Amino acid sequence: MKELEKTKRISIASTLFILVVLIAVLAFERPKHMYKVNSVNTLEKLTSNDYFISLNDVNIENDILIDVRNQFEYEKGHLKNALNIYAPEILSDTNSTIFEELKERDKTIVLYGANPDEVNAPFMLLYQLGYTRVKILAVENSYVQNKLITNAVDIEKSVANVNAFIDESIKKATQSLKKKVVVRKKPRKKIITVKKKKKAPAEGGC
Amino acid sequence: MVKRKVAKVLAFRYKILAGILIILAGGLVLLPKYEKHEGIKPEQLLSNVISPERYISTDILADKLINQDPSYLLIDVRDKESYHTYTLPNAINIPLAKLLDEDSERYLNQDEYDVVLFSNDNFYADQAWILCNRLDYQNLHVLKGGINQWFNTVINPPKPLENMPTEQFELYSFRKAASMYFGVAYPEQFKAVKKPKKKIVKKIITVKKKKKAPAEGGC
Structure with missing residues (x-):
């Protein structure tokens, strides 16, 4: 009888254990x-430097x-055939599907912004996430x-x-110091002319 | 009949349980794939990267250098050649390509210093920063505008126009003083250094007034 109880407990414990593991596996979200x-x-x-592309x-x-850039800037003016994906929203669901689709279609993603600095972060993030065909304009x-106005720039x-x-x-x-010295070498001599007073003609006299 | 069958199955219950456990353990083999996920989460990285918090302005850096703040460590991420041509005082050279070497990690992954990364502009320094931020290195900053901005503000400050506010003039005088500290000479600077002018003693030529001759003669 005792023996039976012991095995019962073991089986209950192990089924519970398996249940926990199953729940954990199911709850595991990628x-x-x-x-x-x-x-x-x-x-x-990054050091290969082949990720730049000119217009x-x-x-x-x-x-x-x-x-x-943001939507406001984009609507003000953008390059022909460009899509707008604002940098801070690059990881949102809709944008991820766009990138995924572009990847499947084997397209190269060419990013641009107000300047190359602005594109740096989205570029590096996308590259590390596995979208290896990314370039910076x-x-x-x-x-x-x-x-x-779009101008080409040299980076760094x-x-x-x-x-x-x-x-x-x-x-x-x-x-400039030397010049000043040269100037000072010739101090002008002040010529003070002392006018000799004419001897006053003898005054008086008869 | 049924009971007997159940009993038969139950006889194998330990083996069945053990089998299930082994299968589940096999699942662990699949898990290490996610371990490749090195560094902080991409969402976190994005929010760090978007914020301009990492930038330090050239004026603040100049101030720190002049006051010889010991908590600042400068790292030049340009190549060796540019480093030898010109670099900021006391900067260490870690070319971008060697950023993740073991030797470099000592400087980058620490919490003693505030590390300032810089390059010609802030493009490469930003890249270095992003890579390090992914690995969760702390206390890193980027010099906004890099050496170019350094040149345009601290080394060769533009003179403010007359209609600019006083702050601009104050900033200019600070920058000018800073540039002198970093070795730029100004012509007017030498005025102060010059030997004190010998006072030219005015020669006083006294012209003796002739006394009016007493009237000569006369009756």
């Missing part, structure tokens, strides 16, 4: 977004332009009298040689 590319591979991509190289058939968008171009500038400034400063 995270919506997962990285498919790890950091090291992403870094390799002339965009092929309408294979590339899909995506504007990451190297352009800068601005408005002149409500008209969209150094504007000036700081060392040269500093040397130049020192040179200039010392030069």
